Amino acid sequence: MKIKGIRTVKGRQTLRAYLFMAPALILVFLFVILPIIGSLPLMFFDYSVIGKTSFIGLENFKNAFADKEFRVAMFNSILFVVVVPIIQILSIILALLVNRKMYGMTLFRTLFYIPVVTSMVAVSIIWGFLFDPSGWINTICIKLGIIQKPLGFLNDAKTAMLCIMFITIWQGIGYYMMLYLAGLQSVPKELEEASYVDGATGLQSLIKIKLPMLKPYIWFCSLNSIISALGVFDVVYVLTQGGPNDATNVINYYSYVKAFKDFQFGYAAAISGVQAAMTLVLSILVFVYGRKGGGMTYND
């Protein structure tokens, strides 16, 4: 009797626990777990809104690699990863600058962070007008004599990708700066002061003390930055739609076009699968490199 009683009490508690969790768990299952489970099989089907659904094995992947547009998009996405080290270096420099005890630093941090919280649509529209042939950047460049006649930065295959990269860097720096700032503030003050007492210069203390302490942050930020670089979408969608002439067509945008313009869900899923695989490979590389450099010693 006694054992059974305990059982029911425990059973009742379990029931209560699941009642509490049910609403969230149902939504998480439908919209988070199901997409994770469903993504992989979808890549091996010919699945579109119209027509029959059939298992086609690796056909989607074969088609993708035979598809010139896909290869261009993949190449562009790999090229786009160049923004990762640029963002990281600039945000570390910025974090070092705002980590001083000087008047007005909070204001600067806030200003640098505003692009991060603003919608990518608004940001893209603003920069789209600034880059316009009759926009501000052209006007200034002409007045300064840098260029003779207005350039359509976004309409030129040579410069469009650079603009997309610039906007991405511009919007991303504030976010990573804030993370690095948190890292710098976790450097024990005594350590830094001791190095100065020992006669270290600012640069020495940066290389020998601050950067090693920042390592776990650099590792985390680079990883995040790679994932978002390979997933770049919003700016392309708003400003260039992959053009001109596929110059800004990136893998995530191409997969969107295949899914929601052409409604080839299976094919689009396969393209996303390639993107996920690329992300995984680059993440592993960064992880292994970070490990070798001793970046994983941080246990918090």
Next chain:
Amino acid sequence: MISPAKKRKIKKTRKEITVYIVLILVAILCAGPFLWMLATSFKSGQNIYDIHIFTKHPTLSNYIGVTEFLNIPRYFGNTVIVTFFSILLDVVFSSMCAYPLASMEFKGKKVILGILLATMIIPAAAGMIINYLVITQMHLLNTYAGVVLPGAVKVFSIILLRQAYLAIPKELIEAARIDGSSELRIWRSIMVPGIMPTISTVVIFDFISKWNEFLWPVIVLQDPSKYPLATALQYLNGSFNYKFGYIAAGTIISIVPVILVFVLFQKNYIEAVSGAVKG
């Protein structure tokens, strides 16, 4: 003769001035485009591409024009509906879900926690496609529910709130249980009030991400009059390229709420962002 101490002080001042100059330049680069857009939104049609930032004759005509043209109040309302219900569902369901995960003993607790954590690491390669198919199956296409439900409950919020619950003393909960309080009562009168700072963090996070969301609404909604602001703005930008002043005014209307919320709650928000690395 300048003493070494004075020399060092001059050097320090010089360094500080250099830092200020760099920071001001970066600040202009970061905030400049927004200020330019703000200034432009008050200019009348002809001098939009004028290089001068300020105009002698500021006008509200763009704001009036875009409001008549696009029915801005309606889009604003749509955004408020989508943002409000997303936040509500996330806060209520996540804080309910996190409670047993933090303070109750039950079968399968470890498994559920493990699965939740795993979803944060494993990406859903074709997540949006599957979400679209599920929403279609549920007959929620072209509804606000279809916009809100897929992103409503965030695993990140559940984990964040669970972490906050863990800081509430166990004795307090046990005492209430011995007093015969129901779990629902304990959750409502002890747990939730005890984690208000974390709840406000979740609210700010959700507000910023939901207010800015534009792609998912385009996919789910077929009727443009149901679009939220960011989506409508993209639509405006695509269809009426020549009405630059209107677009400027629309852009300003759409970003002001987010910037306001961020500036008001930045301390809380930034702490949470930085804390996420360590967690």
